Amino acid sequence: MRKATFARKTLETEVKVELNLDGKGIADVSTGIGFFDHMLTLLSKHGLIDLKIIAKGDLHVDCHHTVEDVGIAMGKALNMALGDKVGIVRYGSFYLPMDETLVRVVLDISGRPFLFFNVPFGSQRLGDLDSEMVEEFMRAFAYNSAITLHMDLIRGTNSHHIAEACFKGLGRALREAVSMDARETGLPSTKGVL
Numbered sequence: 771m772r773k774a775t776f777a778r779k780t781l782e783t784e785v786k787v788e789l790n791l792d793g794k795g796i797a798d799v800s801t802g803i804g805f806f807d808h809m810l811t812l813l814s815k816h817g818l819i820d821l822k823i824i825a826k827g828d829l830h831v832d833c834h835h836t837v838e839d840v841g842i843a844m845g846k847a848l849n850m851a852l853g854d855k856v857g858i859v860r861y862g863s864f865y866l867p868m869d870e871t872l873v874r875v876v877l878d879i880s881g882r883p884f885l886f887f888n889v890p891f892g893s894q895r896l897g898d899l900d901s902e903m904v905e906e907f908m909r910a911f912a913y914n915s916a917i918t919l920h921m922d923l924i925r926g927t928n929s930h931h932i933a934e935a936c937f938k939g940l941g942r943a944l945r946e947a948v949s950m951d952a953r954e955t956g957l958p959s960t961k962g963v964l
Contacts, residue, residue: 771790771791771792772790772791772792772851772852772853772948773788773789773790773791773792773851774787774788774789774846774847774848774849774850774851775787775788775789775847776789776843776844776846776847776850777843778839778842778843778846780835780839782827782828782831782835782839783825783826783827783828783835783836783839784825784826784827785823785824785825785826785827785836785839785840785842785843786822786823786824786825786843787821787822787823787840787843787844787846787847788820788821788822788823788847789819789820789821789822789844789847789848789851790819790820790821790851791819791848791851791852791948793814793818793819793820793821794818794820795814795815795816795817795818795819795820796814796820796821797810797811797814797815797820797821797822798821798822798823799811799814799821799822799823800823800824800825801823801825801827801836801837801840802825802826802827802829802836803829803833803836803837803898803899804897804898805896805897805898805899805933806833806836806837806840806898806899806903806907808897809899809904809933809934809936809937810823810840810937812934812937812938812941813937813938813940813941813944814941815941816937816938816941816942816945817940817941817942817944817945818945819941819944819945821844823840823843823844825839825840825843827839832900833898833899833900833903834900834903834906837899837903837906837907837910838903838906838907838910839910840907840910841906841907841908841909841910841911841914842910842911842914843914844911844914844915845910845911845912845913845914845915845916845917846914846915848911848915848917848944849914849915849916852879852948854957855879855957855958855964856954856955856956856957857950857951857954857955857956858879858947858948858949858950858951858954858958859946859947859948859949859950859951859954859958860878860879860880860947860958860959860964861876861877861878861879861946861947862875862876862877862942862943862944862945862946862947862948863875863876863877863943863946864939864942864943864946865924865939866935866936866938866939866942867935868926868931868932868934868935868938869928869931870925870926870927870928870931871923871925871926871927871928871931871932871934871935872923872924872925872926872935873889873921873922873923873924873926873932873935873936873939874920874921874922874924874939875919875920875921875936875939875940875942875943876919876920876921876943877912877917877918877919877920877940877943877944877947878917878918878947879915879916879917879947879948879964880916880917880918880964881916881963881964882916882918883912883913883914883915883916883917883918884912884918884919885905885908885909885912885913885919885920885921886919886920886921886922887905887908887909887921888921888922888923889904889905889921889922889923889932889936890923891904891929891932891933892927892928892929893929896929896930896933899933901929901933904933904936908921908936908940917947919940921936921939921940
């Protein structure tokens with residue numbers, strides 16, 4: 771099984787992530803930010819990635835450090851769990867509808883970290899999460915997992931629906947990209963490296 775544990779401790783946060791890419795979508799998430807916990811649980815469920823996260827951060831300041839550091843730790847854990855990447859599908863994409871909202875998520879487990887994020891939110895808050903933290907999480911996750919990630923809002927007005935579509939869509943695209951391809955005997959790259 772492709773599993774990893776990664777811990778990160780700074781003066782601002784303490785985060786531990788356990789991740790299983792071949793799981794059943796079981797999540798046990800505690801960040802102190804209820805809406806963020808909900809989003810990570812959705813990612814886990816739709817990605818069929820077992821995910822355990824315990825994060826304690828300086829929430830008396832705001833949610834930024836906690837969200838970013840969870841993204842960093844999750845990205846590092848994903849990269850570790852992928853190991854040599856031999857046999858993976860590599861690419862993943864998903865269009866996620868959520869009522870009036872439609873979000874497109876496309877990713878490449880490329881070894882070249884990049885984020886293109888075109889997802890405007892109409893409100894500044896999503897429960898106890900600043901809406902701009904969705905992009906901060908995606909950036910930290912993409913850069914620390916060394917994936918190329920594109921996320922676009924095609925249509926939508928409800929900020930809750932938009933955020934859900936982003937996290938569910940990421941889960942579904944990851945589910946495809948990390949899957950094993952029975953016909954792929956090496957790395958899915960003509961360069962010989964990812």
